[in-house]
Amino acid sequence: MLLNIQYIGEHLLPGTIGQSFIYIALALAFVSFIFYLSAEIQKNQSYKNLGKLTYILHFSSLIIIGISFFYILLNHYFEYAYVWEHTASYLPLKYIISAFWAGQEGSFLLWVIIQGILGMILLFTAKKFESRVMTVISGGQVLLNTMILGIKPMGIVLGQSPFLLLREKAANSGVEFFQDPNYLSQILDGNGINPLLENIWMVTHPPLLFLGYAAALIPFAYAIASLWKSDFQSWLRPAFPWMIFAVMSLGGGILLGGAWAYESLTFGGFWAWDPVENASLIPWLVLLAGMHTMILNKRRNHSFGLSYLFIYLGFLLVIYASYLTRSGVLGETSAHAFGNNGLSTQMITLMTIISIVFFILYFKNFKKYPTNSKDEFLSREFWMYIGSLVLVLSAFQILISTSIPVINTIFGSNIAPPPEREAFYNKWQLPFAVIIMILTSVSLVLKYAKNEFSDFIKKYGIILLISNVLFIAEIFTFHISSVPYLVLLLSINIALVAAVDYLFRNKFDMHSLSNSLSHLGFALFIFGVLVAFSTSEVISSNTSKYDLGDQKSNKENQLLIKDQKKKLKSYQVEYTKLKREKNHLYYNVDFYKEDKNGELKKEFTVVPSINVNDRMGNVYDPETHHSFYRDVFTYITYADISSDLKNDTYTQLFEKEVILHDTIAIKNYYFELDTIKIKSNNENIDINNVSIIAVFKAINNRAKTQDIELSYDISNGKLTKGQSLFDDENFRLRFVKVSTKANGIIVAADEKRFEFIVIKSTVFPYISIMWLGVLVTFIGLSISLIRNIRVRVQN
Template sequence: MISYIGEWTWAAWTGKILIILASVSVAISAIVFSQKAIRERKSMHPGKSKTGCIFFVIHFVFLILAAMLLMLLFLRHRFEFMYVWQYSSTDLPIHFLISSFWAGQEGSFLLWAFFQGILGLVLMRTSGRWQAGAMGVYAAAQFFVMSALLGIDLGFMQLGRSPFTLIRETIGDIEGTIFSRPDYLSAITEGNGMNPLLENIWMVIHPPALFLGYASVLAPYSLAIAALIRRKPFDWIPVVLPWVIFAVLTLGVGIILGGMWAYVSLTFGGFWAWDPVENASYIPWITLVAALHLLLVARKRQRGLLLAFVMTLLSYILVLYASLLTRSGILGNTSVHAFGENGLLAQLLITLLFFSILPIILIVRRYRDIHTEVPENFRSREFWMVMGSLIMVLGAFQVAFVTSIPVWNKIFGLNMAPPSNPVAYYNAWQMPFAIVMAVLMGLASFLTYRNSDWSKILKRSLVFFAIAAFIGFIAWVLHFPGKPLYYVYLVSSVFLILVSVDVSIHLVRRSFNPGGMIAHLGIGIFLTGIMLTFANSTVISRNTSRMSLGDTQTNAENQIMFRGDTVEMGPYLAIYSGREEQGRHVYYTLDFYTHTNDTLKKVFSVRPSVNRNEKMGYVYNPSTYNMLFKDIYTYISFAQDGPGFFSLTKASDIALKDTLSVKGFQLILDSLAVETPGTEIDPENVNIIAFFKLFNSNGDFIDTTRAAYIISNGVVNHVDGNFKNAKVGVSFRGVSEQPGTIQISAWEDRPDFIVVKVVINPYINLVWLGTLVTFAGLVLAWFRRRRQVNIKFV
């Protein structure tokens, strides 16, 4: 038994015990709630389960303590823990260090469980007579999430992975390894670091928002199951509506924040690249929106109840399916967002099957209770709301089917390939759905429940269609001539905007809450912005130098910029004016000018950057200059590497006082010095400094410099030297086997240049405005539905 020096063994055991206690507590809570729900399923006034509530609260306390302990491990740089070592390092700023918490599988599961725990407490106190049934299901789902953190090997399958596993625990036999030493921690002074793709401020915001959205979908699912158990098919609707709206809002915010992250990052393919993981979160959002509209129909007209149940339940099942796709490794080769293979496939599949089979059984048993007529009067609002919901789901099904190609390949042994150009493929499929939905949303807004006067509605609709056709024609002629489908798309989205504004004003005048119409208005603005922005982007950089950058497209879209030179880019003149190094990041400053009256006027500057991560590769980060009607989106296609602006010219061994010819100069190794922390030389901790002199071909002295070869705890680093007067550099690469001889590399100057791509994205602010208006409408709708149901905290 080895007693390890400085190891936080207590934290490993404490963390694992806290996860186990939280899992056991929530399992007991699920059992207690479920038993009470089954016993009182026919009671008109079911009671509340104090025992179930107590155990759910206890589980959340243990969960909070486990999360706090894991965060402490990150903040204290406890690299003896595998999860901390994998996703953090000492050079991360505090906001990235905090976000390392959810950078991997284990932490993101814990984050998901945390949000489900918070919302579970709210549901527990506000669900009233639905508490036992809803919380029984909710606590069971929470147990499945918590079990993904247990890290127990059952032999036939792996039950989760613990974030509190020590590195040495992942090695079967530590004999002969560094972990057989009691002081092994002295050799683990640095972590692997965060993936540079994740070193973005949106990493701090997007995952918590998305997992809050995922967590919020569980409450409607749980209430639907409770309604099926109690055979109260209509009574649950007023209670579930605020939860569905909240889930649509939070999951929508999470998705949009991911799009904003992708927009400001090169590595995720743009605002929406139809990546499989993006699609996996988008699909349940669509079914949630469909569920919301179907629930409104069922509440108002007692029609389409079965569809409302199916869409509500399907939304959470699709969240679990999204987790399966993302976390099992199935999408590892088709998505930049997905995790790799990790042994959790069986557990995730069992979870998905359990929560899929349970509602199927209940729906079959309660079919007579929940089967109601689907609205058939095409003159009524409810008919078109149901039709619109089904069209939305049909569009989501197309996305789901193609996204699941890796799943079909795995199940049926197929070899289908995903679309080679996902953006073009999905856009071609989804544009007709968007057009039909925009028109239906506009028309349905004029309709009333039961029956409507179609003559009046057609007159109003034709007026707005005419206005939309005129506005759309202008936009089409200016931006998309020769693309008739784009014109139809623009007319439909502008029509939706006009109708939504008109109906919203009408509702406000009658003192009604216009939340739903405002949300529709936001969708219309968003759809218009998507078309005008991303189908209308203009590349203003092009290669005007005599240097070839490769193929025709690359030369047509990229510009070589030498430092200090002025190049023409669209309506601007651009100058690469400088670079600045900040740790691993290099920022390149580009100044943009306009030319008026023979004078240059500086308009703006951008600073694209490069994150130089030696372990995981370089990441190029764009820089965006925001204007009212457009963004100037600039990123580095290529930037020079190496010490300063030097390229390798010669590598050689050199002895003390020897001379090496470099670029017409004579380089002399003048002297060597050794620095050690103690009185004796420690080969694991030593600095060797080489002093050089440089002379010209006539023997005249030019300059001196020094280069260092540093060994710290067995890790080698280099500090290079530059002869500024001659623009020559030297790097101390190692110690030769010959006494008094070292290995060096000499560098010579080359022109400082970068290759950039500059894109104008017009009207992008319409996209952001549309999302804000949509979410504002959902917030108003939530308050309306919240006031309509008498839910008290108990």
């Protein structure tokens, strides 16, 4: 049996420490949960102190788990399944770091550690809410901790351990290879990280996304604390900064994912409506709606039921996003989803527990929620309320379409996902975007409470006038012709002008600055997306004499022969150099433009590359030249990878035996073996010091004759083979070896390799406006976050 085998070379101590502290961390989180629950119910300070102490010990255990896990990754201990599956010895440190969250077990561990950090902050800032909030946080840690347990009580899967040994995997049970005590010596390297993840964005994108996932728990914890005691007002001030933080961090994670897709994938875009991308966008939209209804709670003392519901849904949908990604239910509908691993039941149970707790408290308080007098139609709060509902409707359209595989699994149906995914979602979401832009502009013009209709018409009329002037100018500038896109463009202009107007009307005070900048930035972001991706243009088109296959391939790709310029719209493009670094091939492509004098001047160089990976498939990494006016996005669609890796500039045509006076034909030449000479320094031939010279008469198609000599030299036992180059015909003739037949030799002819690549280049105009919008939005949200934290501290 395997248990009796004494394995050689395994490093079991870090794994044993890590796994032991997983159990300890779970136990401590549960004890903290019990102490905090008891402290709130019994109003016992001692229990509260014990709850705090056990949570600190729980978090300390998580740090030990994280250190143990990173230690086995860093030291390439391939006896651990996770290390073997997601790392390799050649990976640099930055990709070892990203391997931490490359797999399910590591990403869950990252999530629970980040959530633990936020819990530590709450431990010292929640003040009077500590017992109630930390009951929820500790309970959340218990539930999340079970995802990395890696045990099967009564056959029920409870998590997957990051410290599972490779030989202990169910798939390896009974495998003869692991019967060998010294099996580890035969594992020379790991499987390596997915080559798509070998990107700097993947070092930053997942941690920020999981920070957003973890942060979504905090407003939920405050909402539960509020419902627990039917205290509908005092929770808003401490919870609101956390809501802003959750929106910022989750939004930042989503945006970094889009940046990774834009910089690293070849579909040529920022957002492809992939189901896993959608899964993170859905809770963000709902949390954004919840953030706006919380403002209504503070300002007008109503809409509490909606706020609680949106906060709950935002957190639940974060768990649902994880379910979609990790349960295997998406199958092949997403490029990012993990395979099925038996955790789906556990995640459904987790969502069920959260829902039961929430709805018991929600309906218990349903008749107690404060209600204010009905909002005026012409009031900011009314249109904020409508805007929040529109955000949630937008989220649910994405949710229903993304959940088609789940619906099919539950009901046994066979509904097909949208065949043209991007077109489908764009068609549905564009009206929502238009409505949100209009509602943004209206709410920025209106004040809270009652507004005079004549005053509103006057202000909004000026905004419409300015917006239409900008709109007409933009039609001629950006050449947008699609009617739906034009409607969106006009609505964006109205929102932009309204945001600037709001800023000036309120004289740049801190509140108006944060409000104006966040909405201005969001409108700029949508504007940048619309212009960049609706007016993008593929500038590559095959003008070579070589056919690339079908019509689409020839229309969108350009074949570049090394050191020969080809025209790409307003550019002249030249493939100049190939650089090899381990399993990466880097291709230098220079872009030229004519200056005022009509002379070609190099504008920039892009270096698209290929990450050659035999096990996981080659990855074609694009490179983008950025400027304010446009991005030029370029990637390799074809290259002769095998020859490029060998660094061989010739390809062999043939190898054959030639006897004295035989003739061979190569291209436009005939070669007759005229004589064979043998030279040696000694009278008796020394086989370690001898030269054999084959003399050929070469005749070309113009009847020009020349003698060429190919030598086969042995000097002090070292062999040198001669060759003759014919650059005009791009081939060479080589002396390979002496034949076993009398007066015979073996020669080879090689053709100079045709060095070329095929590229696709796309121009995205003014995409920098999109990133400017992101920056402005986050500045606005940051100002709001700082302002609300200051208010909290002062009170």
